[in-house]
Amino acid sequence: MKRFAFINIPSQELERPPAAAALLSSVIRSIGWDCRIFDFNLFLNDSVDKQEWIELEQYWRCKIDIISDKTRKKLEDTFDLFQSELNQYAPDWIGISVFSRFSTVSCLELLKYLRPRINATIMIGGHGIGAWPGSLPNVEENTKYKTIADYLKEENYIDHYIVGDGEDTIKELLNGNRYPGIDGLPPVMVRDLDAVPLPSYTSIEPLKYYYTDEPGVYITMSKGCVRRCTFCNVPDLWPTFSIRDPKKLVDEIKKNKLEYQVNLTHFTDSLVNGSMKHFRQLNEHLAELKKDERFKPLKYMGQFICRTQGEQTDKDWELMHRGGANLLVTGFESFSERVRKHMGKNYSNDDIAFHFEQSAYHGIKNIALMFVGYPIETAEDHEYNKEFLYKFQKYARSGSIHMVRWGYTGMFRDAK
Numbered sequence: 526m527k528r529f530a531f532i533n534i535p536s537q538e539l540e541r542p543p544a545a546a547a548l549l550s551s552v553i554r555s556i557g558w559d560c561r562i563f564d565f566n567l568f569l570n571d572s573v574d575k576q577e578w579i580e581l582e583q584y585w586r587c588k589i590d591i592i593s594d595k596t597r598k599k600l601e602d603t604f605d606l607f608q609s610e611l612n613q614y615a616p617d618w619i620g621i622s623v624f625s626r627f628s629t630v631s632c633l634e635l636l637k638y639l640r641p642r643i644n645a646t647i648m649i650g651g652h653g654i655g656a657w658p659g660s661l662p663n664v665e666e667n668t669k670y671k672t673i674a675d676y677l678k679e680e681n682y683i684d685h686y687i688v689g690d691g692e693d694t695i696k697e698l699l700n701g702n703r704y705p706g707i708d709g710l711p712p713v714m715v716r717d718l719d720a721v722p723l724p725s726y727t728s729i730e731p732l733k734y735y736y737t738d739e740p741g742v743y744i745t746m747s748k749g750c751v752r753r754c755t756f757c758n759v760p761d762l763w764p765t766f767s768i769r770d771p772k773k774l775v776d777e778i779k780k781n782k783l784e785y786q787v788n789l790t791h792f793t794d795s796l797v798n799g800s801m802k803h804f805r806q807l808n809e810h811l812a813e814l815k816k817d818e819r820f821k822p823l824k825y826m827g828q829f830i831c832r833t834q835g836e837q838t839d840k841d842w843e844l845m846h847r848g849g850a851n852l853l854v855t856g857f858e859s860f861s862e863r864v865r866k867h868m869g870k871n872y873s874n875d876d877i878a879f880h881f882e883q884s885a886y887h888g889i890k891n892i893a894l895m896f897v898g899y900p901i902e903t904a905e906d907h908e909y910n911k912e913f914l915y916k917f918q919k920y921a922r923s924g925s926i927h928m929v930r931w932g933y934t935g936m937f938r939d940a941k
């Protein structure tokens with residue numbers, strides 16, 4: 526039986542097990558391979574002290590170009606120990622998961638160490654591999670290439686890379702097939718989300734992680750988005766919206782509780798309420814499950830869109846409450862209707878007020894995502910944003926608005 530070592534690397538939250546590792550390890554096992562997950566992120570965290578960890582986080586995030594000799598030595602020692610664990614497993618293939626552009630420096634460091642020392646076929650995947658290689662050390666040498674993946678492949682640090690969704694593609698690559706997404710072929714989305722095996726948390730059990738309130742896992746209900754807001758890259762990453770059967774999803778949530786004591790589901794969806802039909806079904810099934818004492822503590826969080834009052838009623842909010850809605854990360858973006866309309870968000874300020882009123886009534890928390898400096902924003906629009914803060918301050922005081930996060934953005938389309 527072929528052996529696959531799936532490696533998770535920094536920078537990633539240590540709050541929950543890495544979702545890609547849990548999911549793709551199950552996919553790999555489904556074709557008859559053995560697969561073991563090595564969470565180097567957790568391994569490193571166990572091995573370094575707090576100061577070294579902070580310094581390394583800055584290094585991974587390209588805030589510093591070089592690390593101190595002491596931390597470098599600790600990193601090399603940790604690589605030695607990590608490699609002996611890998612050697613015991615003797616993998617035929619290694620897959621490294623590069624979560625975001627903040628994982629590219631750690632990816633290069635690990636590859637520099639492992640490549641000359643280990644005789645396995647190495648592949649990488651994850652959103653970070655499409656990043657521009659200028660973020661890595663030695664800009665002169667690597668900016669000849671368009672992406673980090675190209676750089677690593679051409680410079681022989683890796684044998685293969687997979688861009689985009691990994692569920693189908695990794696199977697095709699391991700079965701020796703050419704398939705979209707592999708080694709520079711344009712990617713396609715996963716064919717059928719309901720056909721993907723359920724994630725497995727063997728060796729990355731949720732209780733091993735540093736959860737803030739409840740042990741949790743990431744779960745994907747849908748990919749893509751039903752909107753195409755001007756500033757957002759989601760429609761480019763997943764051109765069509767696809768969603769799982771809510772019944773099967775709730776079976777997975779139930780399994781996670783029974784097998785791993787997981788109470789919190791963190792949805793990775795762009796919007797948990799992208800399809801109102803599926804969202805209602807999800808809440809109905811969860812509310813039914815939570816009638817059983819064992820499942821009462823179940824709750825969920827995820828990204829959310831503010832709906833118009835024509836698309837929802839207070840009954841929906843009551844159902845969400847019964848289904849365990851706990852924290853909604855909601856992109857209101859601006860309290861100027863003019864700005865929001867330009868972005869592609871067509872709900873009114875009254876709809877926002879309804880959203881907060883219902884959340885507060887049902888004890889559901891919100892993180893409000895807001896922008897400053899959207900390209901068409903004027904001083905007058907900014908005044909609306911100030912009004913937002915005063916108008917809804919009572920909800921922040923009562924804890925229903927958990928946080929207001931002010932960000933900025935690039936424009937992905939319709940930049941006029």
Ligand code: B12
Pocket residue numbers: 536537538539543544545548549620621622623624625626627628648649650651652653654655656687689690691692695743745758759793794795
């Ligand atoms: C949850 C989430 C977070 C959470 C938790 C992050 C964590 N786990 O540490 C929080 C809010 C903290 C966060 C933070 C950030 N995030 Co984030 N996040 C997400 C989100 C919504 C879900 C990620 C997820 O778990 N998906 C489910 C798993 C199964 O999918 P996956 O990891 O992407 O893996 C799939 C593929 O990438 C691929 N794959 C992954 N690994 C491997 C390995 C191999 C070998 C193969 C073959 C394939 C493969 O196959 C998997 C299945 O399809 C995504 C958007 C999305 N919907 O995916 C953004 C996303 C990943 N985040 C993104 C970004 C930019 C960030 C931040 C840099 C934002 C910031 N400026 O601070 C930080 C970085 C955090 C860090 N420490 O590095 C971008 C990444 C883009 C990029 N090129 O870098 C995304 C895609 C959002 C976007 N729309 O652009 N994030």
Ligand code: SF4
Pocket residue numbers: 750751752753754757758759760795796830856
């Ligand atoms: S900003 Fe939100 S609603 Fe708009 S396209 Fe992106 S994920 Fe969808």
